[in-house]
Amino acid sequence: MFVPTMAAITTPARRALHADRVNEILVYWFGSVTEPKQNFSLWFEGSPAIDAEITSKFKLDVEKAQRGDYLSWLSEPHAALALCITLDQFSLNIYRDKPEGYMGSASAIPLEYTAIGRGFDQQVNPIMRSFFYLPLMHSEHEADQKKCVQLYPPGDEFAAMHHDVVVKYGRFPGRNTVMGRAATAAEEAYLAQGGVF
Numbered sequence: 001m002f003v004p005t006m007a008a009i010t011t012p013a014r015r016a017l018h019a020d021r022v023n024e025i026l027v028y029w030f031g032s033v034t035e036p037k038q039n040f041s042l043w044f045e046g047s048p049a050i051d052a053e054i055t056s057k058f059k060l061d062v063e064k065a066q067r068g069d070y071l072s073w074l075s076e077p078h079a080a081l082a083l084c085i086t087l088d089q090f091s092l093n094i095y096r097d098k099p100e101g102y103m104g105s106a107s108a109i110p111l112e113y114t115a116i117g118r119g120f121d122q123q124v125n126p127i128m129r130s131f132f133y134l135p136l137m138h139s140e141h142e143a144d145q146k147k148c149v150q151l152y153p154p155g156d157e158f159a160a161m162h163h164d165v166v167v168k169y170g171r172f173p174g175r176n177t178v179m180g181r182a183a184t185a186a187e188e189a190y191l192a193q194g195g196v197f
Helices: 011-030 040-045 048-067 071-075 077-094 099-107 109-117 126-137 142-151 157-169 173-179 185-192
Strands: none
Touching: 011 048, 011 071, 011 077, 011 126, 048 077, 048 099, 071 077, 071 109, 077 099, 077 109, 077 126, 099 109, 099 173, 109 126, 126 142, 126 157, 142 157, 157 185, 173 185
């Protein structure tokens, strides 16, 4: 018996399947696509329960996105946003305190630049917009940090703090243990004084 693969699925069926995934990702993250809500506890506080829920719901999406299966999502603003959230936010939750989380986040950066270059960040609700920029904030490259500061409203302290740490140390010292890197004396002092990035 013939079992159709993804390659054998018709284009309309594949589009419908992907539209369902985009919608599920955005509704989970924002509560609604048309009327998004801020959910800081989900977004930034983190917990083992949230990590487990995201793993259960979206790990397969992360794996597919990392393989390039969702590159077609870059053709539309909300789908591109869902792709950035999947690679950046969901990777960091699923692989918390593991190198794979930061690698997943980094894989969103070139896709994010494409989406921003197409003006997609300006075509979504302002509540959603910053999630196009967060992969840059998570980057250890100074050029990405500079771009991030430019994209956020002037004076955004959180963007500035990330930027300043990368400019000063060339990376985020808070990742050294996870990434198997030796800390410099300056980084050890920064961490001893409560530095977290």
